[in-house]
Amino acid sequence: MLNEDKMKLMTGIAMFEKKEGKSIFPANRYFRSDYISSRMLRSFFSYTCCYILCVMVWILYSMERLLNAMNLDEIILAAKMAGIGYVAGLVLYLMITFFVYRRRYEYARRGMKVYVAKLKRLEKRYEFQSRTKELTKEGGRYDDVSRA
Amino acid sequence: MMMFLVLKEQLKSFYGRFATFSNGAVKFVYALTGFLLLNQNLGFMTQLKSPVVPLILALASAFLPYGAISFLLALFMLAHIYTVSFEIALVTAVFLIVVALLYYGFQPGDSFWLVLTPMAFLFKIPFVIPLLAGLAGSLVTVIPVSCGIVLYYILQYVKQNAGLLTNDASVDITQKFVQVIKALVSNQAMMVMIAVAVAGVLVVYLIRMLSVDYAWILAIVLGTIVQLAAVFVGDYLFDVSVPIGELVAGAFLSVLLAGIYHFFVFAVDYSRTEYTQFEDDEYVYYVKAVPKVAVSKPDVRVQRINNPAGGRRARR
Numbered sequence: 001m002l003n004e005d006k007m008k009l010m011t012g013i014a015m016f017e018k019k020e021g022k023s024i025f026p027a028n029r030y031f032r033s034d035y036i037s038s039r040m041l042r043s044f045f046s047y048t049c050c051y052i053l054c055v056m057v058w059i060l061y062s063m064e065r066l067l068n069a070m071n072l073d074e075i076i077l078a079a080k081m082a083g084i085g086y087v088a089g090l091v092l093y094l095m096i097t098f099f100v101y102r103r104r105y106e107y108a109r110r111g112m113k114v115y116v117a118k119l120k121r122l123e124k125r126y127e128f129q130s131r132t133k134e135l136t137k138e139g140g141r142y143d144d145v146s147r148a
Numbered sequence: 149m150m151m152f153l154v155l156k157e158q159l160k161s162f163y164g165r166f167a168t169f170s171n172g173a174v175k176f177v178y179a180l181t182g183f184l185l186l187n188q189n190l191g192f193m194t195q196l197k198s199p200v201v202p203l204i205l206a207l208a209s210a211f212l213p214y215g216a217i218s219f220l221l222a223l224f225m226l227a228h229i230y231t232v233s234f235e236i237a238l239v240t241a242v243f244l245i246v247v248a249l250l251y252y253g254f255q256p257g258d259s260f261w262l263v264l265t266p267m268a269f270l271f272k273i274p275f276v277i278p279l280l281a282g283l284a285g286s287l288v289t290v291i292p293v294s295c296g297i298v299l300y301y302i303l304q305y306v307k308q309n310a311g312l313l314t315n316d317a318s319v320d321i322t323q324k325f326v327q328v329i330k331a332l333v334s335n336q337a338m339m340v341m342i343a344v345a346v347a348g349v350l351v352v353y354l355i356r357m358l359s360v361d362y363a364w365i366l367a368i369v370l371g372t373i374v375q376l377a378a379v380f381v382g383d384y385l386f387d388v389s390v391p392i393g394e395l396v397a398g399a400f401l402s403v404l405l406a407g408i409y410h411f412f413v414f415a416v417d418y419s420r421t422e423y424t425q426f427e428d429d430e431y432v433y434y435v436k437a438v439p440k441v442a443v444s445k446p447d448v449r450v451q452r453i454n455n456p457a458g459g460r461r462a463r464r
Binding site: 042043046047049050053054056057060061062063064093097100 | 238239242245246249250253254322323325326329
């Protein structure tokens with residue numbers, strides 16, 4: 001027999017999963033620190049890649065100047081500047097990553113609470129149903145008791 | 149007004165019935181517009197120029213997510229640029245990779261702003277993007293919109309200097325590189341348009357969030373005025389020439405489009421606003437409730453009551 005109540009609940013849960021699942025499920029598999037640090041590691045690699053690409057473009061851009069004025073001091077200075085720029089940008093980007101993913105983790109945790117609450121309600125529904133079935137079984141109640 | 153509301157309801161029910169089909173159709177149109185615009189404005193690679201290629205790619209795009217469509221468009225654009233000049237293709241590719249890694253690592257899923265922005269510029273309605281971004285998105289949309297503007301100016305540069313770039317075999321690669329980067333970085337029109345877009349998104353977003361009556365309409369109008377003013381200020385400060393007639397016409401069209409978006413997404417009836425006030429242990433709440441405009445779809449059915457043939461039969 002169709003149970004409308006249960007169907008509504010299950011549809012609600014499925015909708016919730018579909019909408020929020022993307023943000024919740026990657027987060028709830030980890031502890032907060034693990035989740036954030038894994039994201040920060042990823043950010044570190046993508047930032048480094050981008051920086052290397054940009055430096056390559058810059059080298060191509062100033063190739064002529066570099067070749068003409070082959071001055072060691074100048075090159076060392078440029079390398080220093082590049083290093084400082086790299087570190088400063090990295091710190092900034094990692095900080096942004098940290099704050100963004102910390103917020104997302106909190107959001108996911110709250111979503112998870114809602115999700116668990118929904119599941120519990122569904123579970124109760126199931127319990128209620130199986131109990132009613134047991135009680136309304138033909139002569140079930142007393143037989144069960146006598147058997148026990 | 150009533151007619152539009154009914155139309156909206158009908159569209160809604162149509163979408164409800166054919167959601168998968170409509171999504172595919174929208175993606176198809178979106179991708180086809182992108183490919184055709186690229187062909188029309190760049191179109192240097194003759195193999196891609198024939199109308200069959202965009203059509204096939206757009207058909208395939210109907211089944212792809214938006215991120216993948218953006219990726220296809222980017223490859224298509226790079227192929228065209230590469231035919232003209234390896235240097236610009238390299239710079240563009242680096243730019244796209246940096247944006248993809250640094251921004252889309254965080255926020256996958258709004259790559260359409262990156263595509264829609266150059267499209268709006270090519271259709272001469274640049275102001276519509278900040279308006280829509282402010283109405284639909286959050287403040288972060290400023291980033292993809294700005295990147296879209298940079299892309300548009302790269303396209304523009306390639307289009308204008310195509311002849312120069314292909315014929316200049318005598319100039320060596322490093323010099324060409326310097327030329328390209330200098331032209332892109334020192335493009336003041338681009339800087340002005342980025343500033344305009346940022347100002348537009350900020351103003352629209354902040355006003356939309358206010359709890360005053362007609363906040364959305366106010367946001368659209370003020371956003372457009374701010375953008376126009378910013379363009380004129382930029383024009384004055386940096387000596388960037390802008391065609392005024394085209395600009396005003398574009399602004400007008402942008403307001404119209406933003407108005408249509410507003411109508412479909414946020415139709416509320418301010419004349420029936422209700423205020424209420426209550427409190428709990430910790431707070432006092434001042435609630436303003438604005439009802440949404442709702443009409444039921446007219447359901448016209450003709451039922452004939454006096455059917456003569458049936459009546460006679462019944463009497464027998």
